[in-house]
Amino acid sequence: MKKVARISVNLKERSYDIFIGFNQLRSLGNFIKKLDLGNHAVIITNPKIKKLYQSKITPGLKKNNNQTTYIEIPDSEKSKSLNCLKSAIGKIVKIDIKTRLFIIALGGGVVGDLGGFIAAVYKRGIPYIQIPTSLLAQVDSSIGGKVAVDLPQGKNLLGAFYQPKMVFCDSSFLQTLNLRQLKTGLAEVIKYGIIADKQLFEFLENNYHKVFKLEKDALNYIINQSAAIKARVVSEDERETKGIRTILNYGHTIGHAIEAACGYEADYTHGEAISIGMVCAAEIAHHLNLCSLKTLGRIESMISIAGLPIHIKNVPLAKIMKTYLHDKKFIRGKNRFVLPTNIGKVEVHENIPENLIKKVVSERIKNK
Ligand SMILES: NC(=O)c1ccc[n+]([C@@H]2O[C@H](COP(=O)([O-])OP(=O)(O)OC[C@H]3O[C@@H](n4cnc5c(N)ncnc54)[C@H](O)[C@@H]3O)[C@@H](O)[C@H]2O)c1
Ligand SMILES: [Zn+2]
Structure with missing residues (x-):
């Protein structure tokens, strides 16, 4: 069996692949390079995921001459908010000088939904990829292009359909996921x-x-x-x-x-x-x-x-x-x-x- 399996989402010019493997983060950079998305990766994540995985994600990107900037959002559903969106975009504007930016959403469904929404609305859309780290995100939220933030009146009320350029799914992420979250993904x-x-x-x-x-x-x-x-x-x-x-x-x-x-x-x-x-x-x-x-x-x-x-x-x-x-x-x-x-x-x-x-x-x- 191949180390990394590939599943295609067929949507004409919005088509993309989902790659699935175990312990394959070292090859992430090569997959990204082939897509030619830009030279500066803005990685939206939360402090827990950054601490656990920054050292595994950054080297592959650097090897391909990608600059990297991490933007951390709090680890909570409350991060899918207009406030967080505004604050993240404020940080992106500051680094968006003579560079081609793309977004990497590195985390569970919260990070994926917010990261994807930022990509959908910033400058009317910039490329993004999903690196889902929870089981729920790997089997569900990272695929399909539904991106959103919540409003006080309800969940996911401000959203879009905006497909990623790739979903890179490494099942070894699940080794650090807690049991309750593993089970929640298992329900899907x-x-x-x-x-x-x-x-x-x-x-x-x-x-x-x-x-x-x-x-x-x-x-x-x-x-x-x-x-x-x-x-x-x-x-x-x-x-x-x-x-x-x-x-x-x-x-x-x-x-x-x-x-x-x-x-x-x-x-x-x-x-x-x-x-x-x-x-x-x-x-x-x-x-x-x-x-x-x-x-x-x-x-x-x-x-x-x-x-x-x-x-x-x-x-x-x-x-x-x-x-x-x-x-x-x-x-x-x-x-x-x-x-x-x-x-x-x-x-x-x-x-x-x-x-x-x-x-x-x-x-x-x-x-x-
Ligand atoms: N866009 C869609 O199609 C879609 C579909 C389903 C759900 N969703 C959205 O997804 C969100 C829920 O996603 P979720 O269940 O992934 O929740 P989440 O993003 O809050 O992640 C759950 C918890 O697990 C932690 N975590 C994630 N990966 C980890 C890892 N590898 N190691 C250790 N900890 C890790 C997170 O930090 C968080 O504390 C909701 O906002 C929901 O609306 C979107
Ligand atoms: Zn569901």
């Missing part, structure tokens, strides 16, 4: 299995312990399969206008309502919230005779053995339903759910009865 991997890849799901059922041991082959397999699904879906429906990209939202309708009800901090990570959302959606599918009890059981136990929650704790039903209904406004009065019909297959359904949603969610609430 489980999602890919349920929506489009029975084999991936079965691999996880049988080999989840290898993932937790961070075995190189297991990590590379799950990242490859997940990134390939995301790349395929994005290639077919870049801007979510054809309904194809919608399947990626499996588990996210109720998941988002739980996250929003908790104020997007600490109580539930994104992966934890969508885990509950995936079980709820599978239950709805079962109630509507779309999926068997066996499939529902497999989904529930997979999520559970991955150490992810299948029950909601300490969030009142009314609060979840309120945030859920608030979301609904944005899709013209109709609710829309991605429902599994089997492992590896989903259908999009609209107008699911509100009382069924309420029943399924309320049965998931355990106040102990």
Whole structure:
């Protein structure tokens, strides 16, 4: 097997490759050189990632005569803000003298979304690459060009579709990621299995312990399969206008309502919230005779053995339903759910009865 696997996102002139390997940071410079993006790399990252990885990233860039400037943002969702955007752009303007700049977003989804948004809006767009360091960013947020900052009124309200020139995914980054964050990324991997890849799901059922041991082959397999699904879906429906990209939202309708009800901090990570959302959606599918009890059981136990929650704790039903209904406004009065019909297959359904949603969610609430 090649040391670095390649997956293409096919979007005509906006096409790019996702490279996936283990311990391959020393070759990063060569990959960047081939793209000819500029001579000055502005690396957006946070202090934790910089401390861990600066010494591995900088030499490869310097070898190719790239100047490097690190811009650090605080390690928090709060960094996806107008303030942080303004401060980072202020620093970029100062170094943007007789040089060709490009951005490297080095970090998890927060850094990726902000770094990509800076690249999208600075001088109406400069090139950028994604170097995702969390599992969630490697399998999801770094691919597909959705970049954004949050506004006080809501998450990701100021955003764009702006594709990177490359995604460089090194699974050895996961050695320093904490277990909770590893699991949150794993929730998205489980999602890919349920929506489009029975084999991936079965691999996880049988080999989840290898993932937790961070075995190189297991990590590379799950990242490859997940990134390939995301790349395929994005290639077919870049801007979510054809309904194809919608399947990626499996588990996210109720998941988002739980996250929003908790104020997007600490109580539930994104992966934890969508885990509950995936079980709820599978239950709805079962109630509507779309999926068997066996499939529902497999989904529930997979999520559970991955150490992810299948029950909601300490969030009142009314609060979840309120945030859920608030979301609904944005899709013209109709609710829309991605429902599994089997492992590896989903259908999009609209107008699911509100009382069924309420029943399924309320049965998931355990106040102990
Ligand atoms: N653009 C998209 O399509 C898309 C999709 C999904 C999520 N998102 C966004 O992604 C964000 C969440 O991303 P996330 O889960 O990666 O969160 P994050 O970026 O906050 O990272 C999680 C934590 O892990 C740390 N971390 C990351 N990599 C590490 C490593 N290798 N070693 C040690 N620590 C490491 C980070 O510093 C942070 O503390 C949200 O803002 C969400 O809106 C975007
Ligand atoms: Zn998600």
